[in-house]
Amino acid sequence: MENHTLAPALFLGTYTPRLDEKGRLFLPAKFRDRLATGVVVTRGQEKCLVVWPQDVFAAEAARVMSTPMGLRGSRDISRTFFSGAEPGTPDKQGRIVVPPLLRAYAGLTKDVAVIGVGDRVEIWDQAKWLEYDAEAAEKYAELDDAGV
Helix, strand or coil: CCCCCCCCCCECCEECCEECCCCEEECCHHHHHHHCCCEEEEECHHHCEEEEEHHHHHHHHHHHHCCCCCCHHHHHHHHHHHHCCEEECCCCCCEEECCHHHHHHHCCCCEEEEEEEECEEEEEEHHHHHHHHHHHHHHHHHHHHCCC
16 A cells, blocks of 8 residues: 655645734744754745744755855845845644734735645735736646656
């Protein structure tokens, strides 16, 4: 008999919790065990935020730091990636605090989308996510045809 269970570290799905007035966000229940020991929240591309489990962040940070500092693009990526990074630990209710700098970067107010992206979680302004997702869905079949 085949085992079709996914690795416990895989983040999947789309959720729509709300930010409270203090910038706290309930993580989806399915994500909490993997993130319970600590997270790092950083700026993501496309004006979203990325929530990394600490071990995955460490690996990504090593990759970013391995790029040659003589290249301007490498310096830009390092500055953006690390200057906006905020470590934290979810509270007993499974909430994290999204700092004001990161909320402003991603345009987060109250309604957000939290999506699983394999080894990481992304936090989007809900309206921006719906717009992005609609555009990406149209391109999905073309990307597959292109071998991406």
